[in-house]
Amino acid sequence: MDIRFEPSRGLVGELTAPADKSISHRAALLGAMAAEPVRIENYLHSADTDSTLAAIQALGALVQERDGVITVRGTGLREAREPGGPIDVGNAGTLMRLLPGWLAAQEGRSFTLDGDESIRRRPVDRIAEPLRLMGARVDARDGRFAPFTVHGDRLHSISYELPVASAQVKSCILLAALAADGATTVGEPARSRDHTERMLLRAGVSIHRNGKHVTVVNADELVLDRVIVPGDPSSAAFAIAACVLVPGSRLLIHGLGANWTRTGFLRILRRMRGIVVGDLESESGELLAEEPICDLDIAYGSLEGTYVDPEEVPLAIDELPLVALLGCFAEGETLVRGASELRVKESDRIETVVEGLRGLGADIEATGDGFAVTGTGGLRGGVIDAAGDHRLAMMGAVAGLASREGVTVRGMQAADVSYPGFVEDIRALSR
Numbered sequence: 001m002d003i004r005f006e007p008s009r010g011l012v013g014e015l016t017a018p019a020d021k022s023i024s025h026r027a028a029l030l031g032a033m034a035a036e037p038v039r040i041e042n043y044l045h046s047a048d049t050d051s052t053l054a055a056i057q058a059l060g061a062l063v064q065e066r067d068g069v070i071t072v073r074g075t076g077l078r079e080a081r082e083p084g085g086p087i088d089v090g091n092a093g094t095l096m097r098l099l100p101g102w103l104a105a106q107e108g109r110s111f112t113l114d115g116d117e118s119i120r121r122r123p124v125d126r127i128a129e130p131l132r133l134m135g136a137r138v139d140a141r142d143g144r145f146a147p148f149t150v151h152g153d154r155l156h157s158i159s160y161e162l163p164v165a166s167a168q169v170k171s172c173i174l175l176a177a178l179a180a181d182g183a184t185t186v187g188e189p190a191r192s193r194d195h196t197e198r199m200l201l202r203a204g205v206s207i208h209r210n211g212k213h214v215t216v217v218n219a220d221e222l223v224l225d226r227v228i229v230p231g232d233p234s235s236a237a238f239a240i241a242a243c244v245l246v247p248g249s250r251l252l253i254h255g256l257g258a259n260w261t262r263t264g265f266l267r268i269l270r271r272m273r274g275i276v277v278g279d280l281e282s283e284s285g286e287l288l289a290e291e292p293i294c295d296l297d298i299a300y301g302s303l304e305g306t307y308v309d310p311e312e313v314p315l316a317i318d319e320l321p322l323v324a325l326l327g328c329f330a331e332g333e334t335l336v337r338g339a340s341e342l343r344v345k346e347s348d349r350i351e352t353v354v355e356g357l358r359g360l361g362a363d364i365e366a367t368g369d370g371f372a373v374t375g376t377g378g379l380r381g382g383v384i385d386a387a388g389d390h391r392l393a394m395m396g397a398v399a400g401l402a403s404r405e406g407v408t409v410r411g412m413q414a415a416d417v418s419y420p421g422f423v424e425d426i427r428a429l430s431r
């Protein structure tokens, strides 16, 4: 589906951010693993998170929805049912990487996971290796791609250092560790989002963090009761970027997740002199249980280029395409380093962002592990192909609103995997 976004005369108004995708996936999965029913309020209904609800039902969980509240009646930690056929993860990388952690602990049962064309290009060896070390077997196509089969077994605890910071891989190990025989420790080279840790803490699990290491002790059961999903900072980031780039804009965003591990983009934006007012969580030495929320007040303003260093990358990983876009409008150079993970997202986001923005008139170069943008005061506009990648589609739309001539996005429907209603929301705010 091609959609055209004409230059905007300002985005003005209020927006309730769509529900958080990462937290929705985790709430459904932990609900399926829990001993008692879990009520989930404000669950995100998108293609990705609907895949998770379908997957847990195939594994024996009951899912009911009434008045916008989802109740999951799970099977418990060790009683997932073997489904009749492969589990379809669709386009959802988070589901594909987290679910095997639970499945690995299902002794004597096997589970095959498969998904769409894009998911079949995304590596799973990063979870297969630690799960094998814990005692499960994972057979993947060419050793590293879907379709792959997880053969559940009795698991042992491990100490594991992640080669790259990834909340998905960390979470997979933490879920497997719940049914292992002792305490498992996972270390990462840089902090990544910690929603799994917070939710496990709320579910009564013994879990703690020491710097970049998390240790979890095996558990008999999870008791979670109720999860309220906050607004997704990565989805709201598109409206936020449009607001800071289009002269005359002023937006209030309500109910946004303020977890420090998810607000790296807002810190980068503030460093670029973007006007962002709100009560964001500060960095904490210890593991917190709650997911704080805040309101944000954003306004248009001129920007300066910045340097995003490798430690910041996991804290803003899904928003880095927007950092590139902001860089096109900022004064000076914007440089992102240590972001080779972008190459294994829904598309190779270093290539697709650089090619896409260059096609709209940007002065941008790919580097091995990121990109360098030189601000030229704006963007001409043109046509951008979403390459089946939701974040690229939404970046293209924002580029159109802020451009001189407008942008046509090819494949805008990709946005539905994380933000159904994006086009309507952005049009309602734009003058």
Ligand code: S3P
Residues within 6 Å of the ligand: 021, 022, 023, 094, 165, 166, 167, 168, 169, 171, 192, 193, 317, 318, 341
């Ligand atoms: C996610 C973690 C990130 C992120 C993805 C969602 C999660 O992936 O890009 O959109 O919910 O854990 P990695 O942890 O693989 O970087």
